[in-house]
Structure formats: C-alpha cells, structure tokens
Amino acid sequence: MNWQEVLSENGYRVSEPRRLVMQLLENSSQPLTPLQIYSALLQSGNTLGMVSVYRALELLTELCLVCLVYNSDGSPGYVLGMGGHHHHILCQSCHKAASFAGSEDLSALIEKVEADTNYRVKDHLLQLYGICPACQEKQSVRQEGN
Amino acid sequence: MNWQEVLSENGYRVSEPRRLVMQLLENSSQPLTPLQIYSALLQSGNTLGMVSVYRALELLTELCLVCLVYNSDGSPGYVLGMGGHHHHILCQSCHKAASFAGSEDLSALIEKVEADTNYRVKDHLLQLYGICPACQEKQSVRQEGN
DNA sequence: AAATTAATTGAAAAACATTATCAATAAGGG
DNA sequence: CCCTTATTGATAATGTTTTTCAATTAATTT
Numbered sequence: 001m002n003w004q005e006v007l008s009e010n011g012y013r014v015s016e017p018r019r020l021v022m023q024l025l026e027n028s029s030q031p032l033t034p035l036q037i038y039s040a041l042l043q044s045g046n047t048l049g050m051v052s053v054y055r056a057l058e059l060l061t062e063l064c065l066v067c068l069v070y071n072s073d074g075s076p077g078y079v080l081g082m083g084g085h086h087h088h089i090l091c092q093s094c095h096k097a098a099s100f101a102g103s104e105d106l107s108a109l110i111e112k113v114e115a116d117t118n119y120r121v122k123d124h125l126l127q128l129y130g131i132c133p134a135c136q137e138k139q140s141v142r143q144e145g146n
Numbered sequence: 147m148n149w150q151e152v153l154s155e156n157g158y159r160v161s162e163p164r165r166l167v168m169q170l171l172e173n174s175s176q177p178l179t180p181l182q183i184y185s186a187l188l189q190s191g192n193t194l195g196m197v198s199v200y201r202a203l204e205l206l207t208e209l210c211l212v213c214l215v216y217n218s219d220g221s222p223g224y225v226l227g228m229g230g231h232h233h234h235i236l237c238q239s240c241h242k243a244a245s246f247a248g249s250e251d252l253s254a255l256i257e258k259v260e261a262d263t264n265y266r267v268k269d270h271l272l273q274l275y276g277i278c279p280a281c282q283e284k285q286s287v288r289q290e291g292n
Numbered sequence: 293a294a295a296t297t298a299a300t301t302g303a304a305a306a307a308c309a310t311t312a313t314c315a316a317t318a319a320g321g322g
Numbered sequence: 323c324c325c326t327t328a329t330t331g332a333t334a335a336t337g338t339t340t341t342t343c344a345a346t347t348a349a350t351t352t
Contacts, residue, residue, distance in 0.1 A: 013319050015329060035309080049331040054310070068220060070271060076220075089265050098263045105258060109251040113274060117244045119235050121276040125216060128259060130267040159348050161300060181338080195302040200339065 003065045010063060017052035021060065022080075030095040031069050031077025069097065072129045091132035093139075098132070149211045156209060163198035167206065168226075176241040177215050177223025215243065218275045237278035239285075244278070 003022055004014045012018075020041050025032065032040070038053045057078055060066040067081045069088050079088065079097050086099045103124070110121045131139070149168055150160045158164075166187050171178065178186070184199045203224055206212040213227045215234050225234065225243050232245045249270070256267045277285070 008320095011328095013328060015319070017330070047331095050309095051311085051332085052330060055329085070216070072269060074214060074222070089259060089263055089267070091265065092268060098265060100259050100262055105255040110274065112251060113235060113246050114276075116246055117235055118279040119237065119244060119274070119276040120282055121235070121274050122238060123218060123275040125218075125271065125273040125275070127271040128256070128265070128267050129269040129271070130260075130265040133264040136266055154349095157299095159299060161348070163301070193302095196338095197303085197340085198301060201300085 003060075006063050006065060012059065012063075017048045018056045018060065020046055020048060021053060021056040022065065025066055025078065025080045028079075029097065031071065031079045031090070031097055033075065033077055037078070070127060071095065087126045087128070089128035089130060091135055092129050093131055093135040096132045096134075149206075152209055152211060158205065158209075163194045164202045164206065166192055166194060167199060167202040168211065171212055171224065171226045174225075175243065177217065177225045177236070177243055179221065179223055183224070216273060217241065233272045233274070235274035235276060237281055238275050239277055239281040242278045242280075 001009075007014050007018065021037060024037055024040055034050070034053050034057060037057075038048075038050050041048060041053075057066065060081075061068055061078070064081045064083065066078050067088070069077055069079055069090065071077055071090060072092055082099050082101075084101065085103055086101045087103075089098050089100060090096070103126075106124065106126070110124070113119065114121055147155075153160050153164065167183060170183055170186055180196070180199050180203060183203075184194075184196050187194060187199075203212065206227075207214055207224070210227045210229065212224050213234070215223055215225055215236065217223055217236060218238055228245050228247075230247065231249055232247045233249075234243050234245050236243050249272075252270065252272070256270070259265065260267055
C-alpha cells in the first residue's frame with residue numbers, strides 16, 4: 001500500500017502540498033525541519049504555504065508515513081516512515097539517516113527496568129547516533145593523508 | 147560533589163537564578179519546561195527573568211546537572227541529572243520520571259545494528275514510557291470499583 | 293570588611309517558530 | 323462536468339527562544 005492509498009483509505013485527499021512533502025522526503029536521506037522542507041520546495045520552483053507544510057507533516061506523522069526524529073543536538077526533523085515498528089540511526093557528520101527494525105532486542109532491558117523501577121513499560125523512544133559508512137571512509141582517508 | 151561545587155570548579159558562579167532552578171528541579175518528580183519552571187518560581191514568591199531560566203538550563207545541562215528529556219507527546223522537559231550514564235522512564239499518566247542506569251543492556255543491540263547498517267555507533271537516545279507504580283494502583287482500584 | 297573586577301542578570305526588543313482564522317480553491321464522488 | 327466539502331494559503335495572533343546592553347552581584351583581592 002503506497003502513501004496515496006493510505007491517505008485515501010483514511011478519508012484524506014491526495015493534495016498538492018502533501019504530494020510535495022512526501023516527494024521531497026522520499027528523496028532526502030537526512031531528516032528535515034519544517035522550514036527546510038518549505039525552503040527546499042520553494043527553491044525547486046513549487047509554490048505552497050508554510051502552514052501547509054506543518055499541516056502535511058502533522059497528518060503524515062499521524063498516519064506513520066513520516067517519522068519525527070531528534071538530531072543529536074536535540075533539534076527535531078522529519079524522515080520518511082518505513083511502516084512497522086522501527087528506529088533510526090543518524091550520522092553525526094552528514095546527518096544521513098538509516099533505519100533498523102524491531103524491538104525484540106529491547107525486551108530484556110525492558111524487563112529489567114520493570115523489575116527495578118516497578119513501572120509498567122508501554123512504549124519507548126530509541127535513536128542511535130554514529131558515523132555512516134561513507135563518512136567513516138572520508139575520515140580514514142583524511143587520516144592517511146596526514 | 148554537589149552542584150555548587152560543580153559550578154565553582156568549572157569557573158561558574160553560584161548565582162540566585164541557578165540556585166532557584168536547581169532547587170525547583172530537586173523537588174520536582176516530573177520533567178518541567180522552561181516556562182513551567184519560570185512560572186513556578188514566580189508563583190512561589192521569587193523574582194527572576196525568563197531569560198535567566200533559559201541560560202541556567204543551558205549551562206546546567208552542559209554540566210550534566212540537569213537532563214533534557216522528551217515527553218511521549220514530543221515536548222521537551224528538564225529533570226535533575228543523576229551523574230553518570232543513565233536513562234529515564236516517564237509515566238504517561240502523572241508524568242513522574244524515574245531513571246535507570248547503564249547501557250550494557252544495549253550493547254548486543256548496538257552490535258547488531260552496526261553489523262546491519264555499517265554505521266559506527268557513538269551515542270544513543272533511549273527513553274521508556276509507561277505507568278508508574280502509583281498510577282497502576284489507581285487504575286486497578288478504578289477497575290474494581292466498576 | 294570594604295574595594296575591585298568580571299561574570300551574570302533582567303528588561304526590552306528582535307528573531308524565530310507555531311497555531312488559529314476564514315474566504316478562496318481544488319480533489320474526488322456522483 | 324458539476325457539486326460538495328476537505329484543504330489550502332494569506333494574514334494575524336500567539337508562543338518560544340535569542341540578542342543586546344546597562345545595571346547588578348558573586349567572588350576575589352586588598
């Protein structure tokens with residue numbers, strides 16, 4: 001099921017601003033802020049209002065078509081959603097985002113925390129930060145050059 | 147080492163706004179936004195500027211005396227830092243925060259992600275959301291009452 | 293204990309981000 | 323192709339964070 005169908009099946013229209021936002025995120029490897037999205041779309045010759053970007057992101061996030069992530073400096077950004085439960089890892093150098101699936105690996109941790117704190121765990125936020133393959137490459141080349 | 151010493155040893159003064167913010171966070175079980183901190187302090191008869199709250203939080207966060215956390219709705223809040231590496235679990239009902247230590251439990255997950263994505267993992271953001279013991283109690287009481 | 297000095301504060305303004313309002317527009321069903 | 327209604331975009335309102343700078347205050351020196 002593509003994103004157009006998700007919109008339709010939930011009673012929403014496939015409008016121009018929504019199309020533009022999805023298209024841009026589909027072609028972006030890194031999280032973008034609402035302002036970055038707005039600016040990029042204007043610069044590529046499109047015309048839409050900032051407000052529509054906010055509204056599109058709100059709706060698309062609700063439908064899990066896009067995800068809100070936090071950069072390592074705490075600033076928020078939006079990336080394409082992958083459907084199903086997953087998490088993101090962000091490159092601290094070029095900001096490229098990758099996703100990885102599942103939460104089975106957290107179940108041991110969660111059980112331990114439930115035992116320790118007596119909280120009942122319902123949900124979680126997990127993001128990893130690191131260096132992507134391409135930036136590792138660049139770094140080692142620079143090192144060799146010295 | 148208490149927070150006053152941490153400030154001094156890093157060349158910062160123990161000023162009134164910083165004292166007020168720390169004092170409030172020490173007595174709050176839930177994350178507070180800058181505005182909530184400012185309002186609470188004014189209401190308890192103190193006098194300080196909003197700007198000082200922002201500045202105090204920025205510095206205290208840098209020194210790891212307070213931590214920035216994300217509520218399950220995505221809004222940010224500040225809680226007392228615990229020193230050393232730790233994470234937080236937040237109650238979805240009363241917003242009470244608890245902390246749990248360590249990241250050893252994540253190492254298996256991290257290795258797996260490194261293998262899958264070829265990223266080199268450097269850091270992570272982990273928060274759990276759930277129901278605290280007191281709110282579990284309340285819920286089961288209400289249930290029985292029906 | 294008073295004087296000195298430099299970090300820190302607070303008020304105001306500026307900059308920036310988000311949300312509300314509402315008439316005009318456009319998507320999708322008939 | 324028309325009709326209905328969700329959606330848009332412009333404007334304004336609201337809210338948040340940062341900048342600026344003279345006045346204040348914490349901590350050090352005398």
